[in-house]
Every structure is written in C-alpha cells, then in structure tokens.
Amino acid sequence: MIWDQLQLKPNISAAVRRAQLKSVRDVLYLSGPDLQRRTALSCSEVQELLTAAAAACRRHRPTTALQLHHSEHQRSKSSLRLSAACPVLDLLLRGGLPVGAITELSGESGAGKTQLGLQLCLSVQYPPEHGGLSSGALYICTEDQFPIRRLQQLIAGQSVLRSEVPSSLNSCLCFSDHIYIEHTADLESLKVCLSRRAPLLLGQGLVRLIVVDSVASLFRCEFQADDWLERNKQLLTLSSMLHYLSQEFDASVLCINQVTDVFSQSANSLGPSSSSVCPALGLAWANQVMVRLMMLRLQETVSRGDESSTLRRLEVVFAPHLARDGRHVAVWREGVRGVVLPE
Known part of the structure; x- marks a missing residue:
C-alpha cells in the first residue's frame, strides 16, 4: 500500500x-x-x-439517510414494474413484479408456479410501454428439466394472451433467443451461476429477469434438520447474491419456492391464513424477500370453449406496497389468466 x-x-x-x-x-x-x-x-x-x-x-461511498430518502422518492415516482401479462394480476400487483427486488412465488406441486415464471420470461422481452423491460431472462432450474415444450406453446399463444400488443411487435420478437437456461444440481453450482454467469448477462443488458426454480430444493437435499445454522448461513449468502444482482443491475428476481404443511393455524404467520401450507425455508428466508406470493390450487374447475382448467388463486401474503388480497386464475393454452367468477 x-x-x-x-x-x-x-x-x-x-x-x-x-x-x-x-x-x-x-x-x-x-x-x-x-x-x-x-x-x-x-x-x-x-x-x-x-x-x-x-x-x-469501501467499494462505494457510504449512503446517508437523506440520500436514501431521495432515492426512494425518485424510485417511487418512476418505479418500474414487470407485467404479469394479465390485467387481473397486474391490478393485484399494482403493475407487476417490482424491479430491483426479490419476489417469491410459492405453492404446492401443480399449482402453476412454473407456468407464471415462464410467462414472465416472455413478458420481460416487451418494451416498457407494454409492461416489459426490453430484455431477456435467465431461468435457473434446480430440480426438473426446463419445460421447453410448454415454453414453445406459450410463445405460439402470445398473440392471444397479449391481444393488446400490435401483431407486428409479437411477430418480430424472437422470444426463445432471449431466454438463457441454466441447470444447477447443487448449491455450489447455483452460487457459481449467480456470481459469474449472471453478472455477465446482466452487465451486457441481455437479461433483466432472473427466475430460480426452485430455491428450496437444493437446501432440502443438502441439509438435515440439525444443520439449521449452516443452512441459514447459506441462505443469507444466496439472498445477498440475489439482492446484489437485482439492485446493481436494476433487474427483477423471482424465486419459486416449495411449501411445507402447517399443523397449527395459529403458527402460520408466513403464508395465507386460509391455507394449510406455508412457504418452505422458514423465517430466515422470509426476511430476505420483499414480495411473497402464493399460488393455491382449488377444487373447482373452470371451462372455456373446448378447454378446462383447475381453478387457482394467487394471493399476496406480504409486500410493503400491496394489500393482502388475491385473485382467481386459470392456466390456459396461451398462459395464466385471471378469472372473474360469477357472484
């Protein structure tokens, strides 16, 4: 020195x-x-x-409370949102997923979490005037193979799902060329992806959405119940990486999470009060996300023409800018859409 x-x-x-x-x-x-x-x-x-x-x-000069206040004020005036490509869901989320923050989407198997994640990978590619960010998506699979056939089906149905978008724009967007897929079989490879590959894509402006599907599977595989201290340390390390990527590159992060059974409703403060399950990974992870959403699979079935779908409900569990509310949705051939039930 x-x-x-x-x-x-x-x-x-x-x-x-x-x-x-x-x-x-x-x-x-x-x-x-x-x-x-x-x-x-x-x-x-x-x-x-x-x-x-x-x-x-220090890499950066310290930020004063007054500077934080001014930056939050500017952010609130011009805060970007990533549209969910559905007016009903965008109304629930006040425009969509926040940019520069972590959003968690949890639910049981088959609830439609991956469907919505894929839909957001297409929505992010639209220009801002149509709810997108004019960029691509990084989709990180930690348990199952990437559902490429379903993605192709969603791409083919964009003209139906996004009927308000000019057909010329839908036809000129090469959706599949701007979705980058990574498979991580363990926690170490996930951290390598987030620390090396993701910053390169974000830094070049190739992506502005990161989807981790799912965040709980690796922790459930690698840690036993008595390893809670080390598990929490690794959770904080992972969340720190995701926070850095979302804020440094002004990107949206969606973490898909699994659920665990709740045996006492009085103890269920992390999920919807009407549900018998709550998001996995406990309070240590819950404190790291800004928006927690839960997709519930209901018993009813809705029909539309020659299609039928199990009814779902997307609920806001907590968010600093959203009311605790929910909307019914269904998964159709072209994607996830809100459903207005007759009274």
Missing part, C-alpha cells in the same frame, strides 16, 4: 512506515491504543489513520 494515496498528513505517513505497517489490513487489525504505541501518534491522528484506512476498503 502506498500510504501517500490515502492523503494522510506527512507525519502520519512517516509514522506508519516506521512502524512497518505495510497494508490497510495491518492497520485495521490493530486497536487504537495498539496503533498509538506502535506509531507514537496522538489519539486524533490515530483516528484519522483508521478513518482513512477504512475508507480505502
């Missing part, structure tokens, strides 16, 4: 060299009194040295 780069007073730089402190780490490893003894500097000069050394370790 060249101490002159820290813009220290000449006597402080000379004292540091005499004490043979060669790096910022050497300085920060010592307490204030130890530095005074090693350098023979005054208390105020030692404090100045520690402040300069700490500042040299």
